[in-house]
Amino acid sequence: MITIRRDFFRSIAAAFTWPAADAAATDGRPARSRPGTTLAAPKEATPDLRRGPYLQAQGPDRIVVRWRTAGTARGCRLRYGDSPDALDRVVPARLVPTAFKGFEDWAAVVEGLEPSRTYYYAVEASKVILAGADEGHTFRTAPPRGRPAAVRFWALGDCGTNRVDTGNPGKAVAARNGFRKFNRGRGPLDGILLLGDNAYSHGTDAQYQTALFSVYPDELRSIPVWPCIGNHELTDDYFGIFTVPERAEAGGVPSGCPNYYSFDYANIHFTVLDLWKAEWRDPDAPQRRWLERDLAAARGDWLVVVNHFPPYCDGKYESDHNGYLVEIREKILPVLEAHGVDLLLTGHDHTYQRSYLLDGHHGARETFDPARHRKDAGDGRSAPLVKGHGPHSGLVVVVTGTAGGEQPANPADPHGTRLAHPAMVKLPHGDQEGRGMRRLGTFLLEVEGLTLHGTQVDHHGEEVDRFTLVKRRYRP
Ligand SMILES: [Fe+2]
Structure with missing residues (x-):
């Protein structure tokens, strides 16, 4: 057996070792270059x-x-x-x-x-x-505050389904493509409203990357995005991703909280609520007190409130029995009505449903009285819904949680939801009882002066619904 001593290797290694560069630098001699090697480049960021x-x-x-x-x-x-x-x-x-x-x-x-x-x-x-x-x-930049302009906002409800393990990663893309087709040649968008559940399943940063930033990059680089919290914003990553004007940098009353905020755009005041993470049931909760102040101070012709959860619904969720929706109808809706809010934009249910011009309906569906709760007998499709300004002038509720999926009818549903809520209008090609649509789509809000249009666009680029709301020329 041949034994090689460790000292032998040390002597061989020493024979081929170049003197340390720092030794040359400290004894005053110039460092010798090393033939056949490259000097290390200076450290530099690689953006x-x-x-x-x-x-x-x-x-x-x-x-x-x-x-x-x-x-x-x-x-x-x-x-x-x-x-x-x-x-x-x-x-x-x-x-x-x-x-x-x-x-x-x-x-x-x-x-x-x-x-x-x-x-x-x-x-x-x-x-x-x-x-x-x-x-x-x-x-x-936004138009001057309070001054009418032609305004177009794209609302995406529950858009965050583009992830591998949902089994339907293409649906948000399909809804997006339908809208892109519809909107071709119709003019630029002023803003994108996210109605919550923006990145399934937990709203993590990685899920936002695939569900939001990878799906809408062309839009996001040139159209401001206004986020809202839904029940799938389960982590707090949302707060690291979005910058909202919580100090009233864009108008409104400062919320002092990134969960909810408001902003003015032309003659519209938008108020975005968080009815999931931040307290809202207690009238003395900071969000509730801020909501009262914000709506009371709003001077725009139009008041639009954005929130994930609808007060009326008959799709996957049934608002007579879903305690969460009952509470929103009883505790939040009266506040909005008392301040003359015109439009409430929501998602959560993966269907499209849209109400009449309503006021004062806070109970279950059997308490809905068209003569009492409708401020205009029309459905806003064939003729505009006409309304005034100020308290109890009527509002329209939109449920458009269809930007990332459509909820099929479920025969085993214990509440037998059939898109039949009497507060919602009948659609020309609605599903089941006709007061809604189980189809992928996104929502376009257009305002020009005292006229507002709401249009639900499906994944083929076709209109599912288009209503018009007109305000009388009266200021309180
Ligand atoms: Fe939801």
């Missing part, structure tokens, strides 16, 4: 765009541009200007504190802008353009 850019908390004079990089990016900033080739203004981005491992989330807050104006932009890190400086990356 890698992983999300966005996307637009948040827009106002007449401001916008927030968010994006995400992987690793450690340096010198993150936003460039913007009047054309893709003239991005002559620069705003440094700040790092958003989040718990998302391996990523850095950035926010550039741009202020001092002019209303109703389109700007081109690019996001950069380490002097490298990560995205933008082209025709596809623009942001537009």
Whole structure:
């Protein structure tokens, strides 16, 4: 057996070892270059765009541009200007504190802008353009507060189904494609409203990546998105993803809380509620007190409230027996009616249902009295629903939880839901009893002056419903 001593290897290794570079540096002699090797490059960030850019908390004079990089990016900033080739203004981005491992989330807050104006932009890190400086990356400021303008908002209810393990990952994409087809040539969108359940099943950051940022990238880079919390926002990742104007940066009364907020857009005041994570049942809860103040202070021609849960429903959920929906009907709806809210946009049920112009119906369906609870006998399709301003002038409730899936009829349903709620209008091609539709789709809100249109568009790009609401020319 041959034995080789360990000392033998040490002597061989020493013969081929180059003197340490730092030894040369400290004894004053220049370091010798090593033939056939490459000197290490200086350490430098390698920016890698992983999300966005996307637009948040827009106002007449401001916008927030968010994006995400992987690793450690340096010198993150936003460039913007009047054309893709003239991005002559620069705003440094700040790092958003989040718990998302391996990523850095950035926010550039741009202020001092002019209303109703389109700007081109690019996001950069380490002097490298990560995205933008082209025709596809623009942001537009909101119109002057209170002044009428032609406004179009796209509402996505329960859109977050694009994940591998749902078995229907293509549905949100189909609903999106239907709307893109419908909207071709009809004009730009001013905003995107998320009605909650934006990323199944738990609203994690990774689920938001596949369900929201991967499905709507073309829209999100140029249309501000306004989020709302649903019952599938089970984690708190939502708060690291979205920047909302909780300090009334875009109008309204400061909520001081990222769960709920409001904003003005032209002559519309939007109020976004969180009836899931934040307390709402107690009239003295901060959200309830803020809601009263916010609606009382709103001066726009139109008041639109966004919330995940509907007060009336007969799809998967049945609002006479579902305690959660009963409570919303009894505790929140009267507040909205008393402040003259015009439209309540909701999701949660994966169907489309839309009400008459209503006031004062807070009980179960058998207590619905058309003569008493309808403020206009029409359905808003063949002729506009006409309403006044102020308390108890009537509101329309929309359930549009169909952006990511459609709820089929369930014969085993103990409540026998049949899309038959009497507060909801009959649709021309509605399913079952006709007061709703079990079909993929998204909702378009259009306002021009004192006229409001609501349109549900299915995944083929066809209108399922289109109603019109007109306000009388009277200001209290
Ligand atoms: Fe839901």
